[in-house]
Amino acid sequence: MNIRIITQNNTANKQILPIIRTLIKFHKDSYTPVSRQADPYKVLVSCIISQRTRDEQTDKVSARLFNVASTPAEMAELPVRRLEKLLVGAGFYRTKARHIIAASKILLEQHGGKMPDEFDELMKLPGVGRKTANIVMVFGFGRPAIPVDTHVHRISNRLGIVRTKTPEETEFALIKIVPRRYWLALNAVMVRHGQTICRPVSPKCPECPAERMCMKRNL
DNA sequence: AAAACGGGGGC
DNA sequence: GCCCCAGTTTT
Numbered sequence: 001m002n003i004r005i006i007t008q009n010n011t012a013n014k015q016i017l018p019i020i021r022t023l024i025k026f027h028k029d030s031y032t033p034v035s036r037q038a039d040p041y042k043v044l045v046s047c048i049i050s051q052r053t054r055d056e057q058t059d060k061v062s063a064r065l066f067n068v069a070s071t072p073a074e075m076a077e078l079p080v081r082r083l084e085k086l087l088v089g090a091g092f093y094r095t096k097a098r099h100i101i102a103a104s105k106i107l108l109e110q111h112g113g114k115m116p117d118e119f120d121e122l123m124k125l126p127g128v129g130r131k132t133a134n135i136v137m138v139f140g141f142g143r144p145a146i147p148v149d150t151h152v153h154r155i156s157n158r159l160g161i162v163r164t165k166t167p168e169e170t171e172f173a174l175i176k177i178v179p180r181r182y183w184l185a186l187n188a189v190m191v192r193h194g195q196t197i198c199r200p201v202s203p204k205c206p207e208c209p210a211e212r213m214c215m216k217r218n219l
Numbered sequence: 220a221a222a223a224c225g226g227g228g229g230c
Numbered sequence: 231g232c233c234c235c236a237g238t239t240t241t
Contacts, residue, residue, distance in 0.1 A: 053226090090226080091227070093225080093226075
């Protein structure tokens, strides 16, 4: 039973592993693999801050915030107004402040002030969608998952690794197709590739190491 | 499925 | 000035 399925997948997706290996090799010097787990709560908060916001702003604002509060208990004590001021510099700072405080209170009241290590529980927190929940699972708890953002979604479709309409479909498709040992690198590498080469508009295809294998599908 | 939330930085 | 940005929630 297993053999038939594996054979089918290998035949249908012959190019997928070469593409992924090519991208990983190409970007091996420009991203840092996560070697140790970070505090899951800090991962959660900085991930909420990062939504639709550039990395540089995210890092600056997160560092400033964690100087003031870095645990659910400390965060829940913060008046919303105070948190909003701390979050200025990241976009959507009013929404994000509400979400962070509400999530922290839920952690205190329902999880003893600790982060749950279950995807479904994380998804119940305000401000947490599939992407954020998966990031926490991977970078907070070291569990295998594929966080899919706009870069991963766009590039997976352009390359022809998947043909999907939503990031959620992309996540499920990639989990079926990509061997688990590539999951962590896949996310980091595709984000980097999306920022530098395979940009949303005017991609630099001549500089892309995977151009020969690319389907160049438009989204 | 589409709109709303939104300030900051690059060009 | 105009456009984009490691999404999520609401309509």
